[in-house]
Amino acid sequence: MRYANSLLAVVLIIAIGCSVQSTDSAIIPCPSDGNLSQSSSTDPSLENGRWGCWGIYDLEIACDGSFANVIPNRTATVRWGYHLNAVKLLEVQPCATCLRTGNLHVLPNGDVSIDVTLEHPWADNEDNRYCTGFDVRGIVMFQASQLFPDNDLLVRAGYNPWHPDKPGDFQQRYSSYLKGDPELMNPDGYTTIFAPDQKYDNYEMGEGLPIFEYYEGRYATGDNLATINAYRNFYTNEERHMFEVGKSATRTYIIRPPDVGPVIEASYAVYAHWAPPSEVPVGDPLTDFPQEANSPMPYEFRVYQTEIIDPDADYQYIMDCIHWYIKSWNFDHSNWWVNSENLMNLGSVGGYLTPIPGGQADEYWLGRPPENHGDFPLEPYFVLNEIEPETFPGVWPVICNIVVFHPDDPWPGGYGGPLGEEFFIAKIEFKENDGEW
16 A cells, blocks of 8 residues: 655645635735744734635545555646645645555445544644644545536426526536545535635635735636535644644545546645634633634534434424534524525525524524424425335435624625535435325
């Protein structure tokens, strides 16, 4: 088994906690004496925190578990179609082993398991704690064949095909093994960052490090690339999901290989959220960084079912089986606009989250008025099942997303202040039914 520990580690970890978004030509100057504790003069636009890209790379993973290659992108073009400008730190080499892969093997069901380890290149001392990272995510980006809205399903269910009816409309795409794509089977969540199509300009990222100059980047372009990509979280301290200096974190990626070809091909990117510390030099990152250093997005977001859906059951009972589970550092649910849509984009439900009475903390229902707390757009799958009875039993996805608004400009005060968007692709399991509902 061979692994390529590449120079990409330079950007991947040196930027932990130090990557921020900015449209200016520089963010925080690197002090001439190299003392990070003196870097306390920040761009005012960073005070609420920003996302930043540390780098983007090519992955090659053998489907038989024989090798894995991680290839840094020193040029603007990523092999599989993503385009970014190179970060200057790709040209430096403070740590040759800060990103490494290991424990590559094939699971009994044919999935490929690979560990990715990120190590902070700087030792734990007062100066270096300035670069503590928050909500670090490793995004894996595959070619994607599952379209949303899915015109094939629409036609099969007897509906008219979807077509854009206003500027900016486009079909989202994600990677699905049911379509023959490689797919990450154990995601922590999904993001549209790096997607070729962006719905909101407000939270697009720039490439940047707060103590170094940077090149602005533009994101993915190309054909058949996922617009909704899965990621894994990296942190060394569960409190605030910090990535501390002098430490490392390992996460396992379980990937279902594509139907065709001996190699899993992907792009891989890491981004972090960061804001300037409140206290410089940083003594304790837990208290010396403001809450804005954490992402406003939920740090845990999933949608799950408590029972397999019986299509013949009472509709309200069916809906009560589906739960949104969300944890967030900074924002309560009143600042979120949430939405769920089936693959046909019919009967989508938008609104707010209502805490489940008697439920666990951070569990919600989705609905507009509270009395419709269980609303969830499953009906088109029931319609499809009438035409194609083999649809059930089966598993069908629902695309769920949250848009977070600034508390000073919440929905419905205006759509001018979204801070970010988070996705979860819920795979809802159905029992067999009699073909009628």
